[in-house]
Amino acid sequence: xxxxxxxxxxxxxxxxxxxxxxxxxxxxxxxxxxxxxxxxxxxxxxxxxxxxxxxxxxxxxxxxxxxxxxxxxxxxxxxxxxxxxxxxxxxxxxxxxxxxxxxxxxxxxxxxxxxxxxxxxxxxxxxxxxxxxxxxxxxxxxxxxxxxxxxxxxxxxxxxxxxxxxxxxxxxxxxxxxxxxxxxxxxxxxxxxxxxxxxxxxxxxxxxxxxxxxxxxxxxxxxxxxxxxxxxxxxxxxxxxxxxxxxxxxxxxxxxxxxxxxxxxxxxxxxxxxxxxxxxxxxxxxxxxxx
Ligand SMILES: O=P(O)(O)OC[C@H]1O[C@](O)(CO)[C@@H](O)[C@@H]1O
Numbered sequence: 001x002x003x004x005x006x007x008x009x010x011x012x013x014x015x016x017x018x019x020x021x022x023x024x025x026x027x028x029x030x031x032x033x034x035x036x037x038x039x040x041x042x043x044x045x046x047x048x049x050x051x052x053x054x055x056x057x058x059x060x061x062x063x064x065x066x067x068x069x070x071x072x073x074x075x076x077x078x079x080x081x082x083x084x085x086x087x088x089x090x091x092x093x094x095x096x097x098x099x100x101x102x103x104x105x106x107x108x109x110x111x112x113x114x115x116x117x118x119x120x121x122x123x124x125x126x127x128x129x130x131x132x133x134x135x136x137x138x139x140x141x142x143x144x145x146x147x148x149x150x151x152x153x154x155x156x157x158x159x160x161x162x163x164x165x166x167x168x169x170x171x172x173x174x175x176x177x178x179x180x181x182x183x184x185x186x187x188x189x190x191x192x193x194x195x196x197x198x199x200x201x202x203x204x205x206x207x208x209x210x211x212x213x214x215x216x217x218x219x220x221x222x223x224x225x226x227x228x229x230x231x232x233x234x235x236x237x238x239x240x241x242x243x244x245x246x247x248x249x250x251x252x253x254x255x256x257x258x259x260x261x262x263x264x265x266x267x268x269x270x271x272x273x274x275x276x277x278x279x280x281x282x283x284x285x286x287x288x289x290x291x
Contacts, residue, residue, distance in 0.1 A: 009066035017033075018074035022054045082108045082134045082264065092264040095266045098272035108264045119275060120260050128280045129198065129237070132174065138232035140197045145174060148190060150216045150252065151204030154179040155241070159204075159278045171284030187219050194247075196227035201238045202278055206261045208240065208247035217251065241274040 004010055029035050029051075037174045039051035039060075055063075067073075079084050082092045097106040097113050104110040134143040139235040148158060163170070170176075179187045191199075201220050205213045217238075224237050231252065240248040240258040248258045259274030269281065 004066075007066065007069045009062060009069045013062050014058070015065060016059065025052060025054065028054070028056065032279065046097060059083045063086055068088055076177045079092060080106075082106055082113075083205070086266045089266055093266050094262070094264045095270050095272070096269055097149070097264065098262075113262070113264065116260075117262075124259060124274055124280060125197045128277070131281055132171075133229045136200075137236070138197045140198070142195075142198045145198040146194050147174060147175045147200045147202060147278055147281050148220065149176065149178045149202045149204055150180075150187075150192075150213055150220060151178075151202075151241075151275075152212045152237050153211055155204040155206065155210075155213065155275060156180040159276055162271060162276070162279050166279070167284060169284060170282050176278045176282040177195055179216050180212065182215055184219065187216050196224050196237075199224070199237060200281075203238060203251070204241040204275055204277075206243055208242040208244035208251070221252075239277075241277060 005014075011054065023031075032038070036049070036051045039053075039055075040047060040049040042048075071196060073086060077277050079093050080096055081095070082094055084090050084092050086093050091109050094108065094113065096119055100106060100114065101115070103114050103118070106114055127136070131144050131147075137143055147161065149156065156178055159176075163176050164180075177190045181187075201217070201224075203213065203217045208214070221234060221238070224233055225231075229236075234252045235257060236255060238251075238253050240251070240253045241261060242248055242258060243261045243263060245258070249255070259277060261270075261273055261275065265273060270276075
C-alpha cells in the first residue's frame with residue numbers, strides 16, 4: 001500500500017500549507033456570506049460545522065482530491081462489509097455493526113454478526129433494568145447505589161467521558177465511579193465512602209490480563225470480602241466485560257454475569273458494545289419510568 005504523504009494530492013496540500021499566508025477567520029467570513037451554508041451540513045439533529053476552520057474553497061477541493069486518491073469511498077465500503085481493513089492486526093473494523101439499528105446483515109468471515117450483537121444488547125438491557133429497578137441486589141439484600149468501573153485506556157475513557165458529559169441526564173440514585181490508575185490511592189479513595197453491600201464492580205478488560213485493571217479488580221474483591229466473608233458475594237457484586245472467557249471464570253465471575261467484547265472491533269473504543277454498560281446504568285432516560 002502506498003503512503004498517503006507520497007500522493008500528489010498530499011503534496012499539493014502541503015505546498016499550499018507552506019506557502020499560503022492564512023487570512024483571519026473573520027476575513028474569510030466577510031469575503032463570503034454563504035460560508036456557513038457552504039461549509040456545514042445537518043444530519044437529522046446533528047450539525048457538522050466546519051466553516052470555522054482555516055480553509056477556503058481551493059483547500060476543500062484539494063482535500064476531496066486527497067480523499068479520492070486515498071480511495072476513501074472504497075475503504076469505507078470495505079469497512080461496512082466487514083473486510084479485514086485493520087492491516088496491522090488483520091481484523092475487521094466493525095464499530096458500525098454495533099450501531100446498526102436497521103439490522104442489515106453484516107458479515108464477518110461469511111457469518112452475519114447481527115444476531116449476536118442484538119442478543120448481547122438485549123442482555124445488557126435486561127441487566128441494567130434489573131439493577132435500576134432494584135431487582136438485582138447485593139449479598140445482604142440491599143439495592144445497588146454505586147457502580148465502579150475498573151478498566152484502563154479504551155476500557156475506561158469512553159464511558160468515563162460520556163457519563164461526565166451526560167451528567168445532567170443521570171438519575172443520581174446510581175452513581176458511577178471510574179478507577180484506572182494502578183496507584184492504590186485511586187481505588188482506596190474511591191472505595192472509602194462506599195458501602196460494599198451496595199457496590200457493583202464492572203471489570204472492563206478485553207484481555208482480562210491487563211495488570212492495572214486486574215490489580216484493581218483483586219483489591220476490589222478483597223475489599224468486598226472484608227465485609228461479606230463469603231466468596232459467593234462475588235456473583236452479586238462483580239460483572240465482567242471481556243472476551244477472555246477463561247480468565248473471567250478463574251476470577252470467579254460466571255458466564256451469565258459477563259458481557260462480550262468483539263474481536264472484530266479493533267481497540268476498545270466502542271461505546272456501543274458492552275463497554276458502554278456503565279453509561280446505561282447511569283443515565284435516567286428511558287428506564288426512569290420503571291422506578
Ligand atoms: O481492555 P484491556 O485488554 O484491559 O486493554 C486495555 C489497553 O488497551 C488499550 O485500550 C488499547 O490498546 C489501551 O489503552 C489499554 O491500556
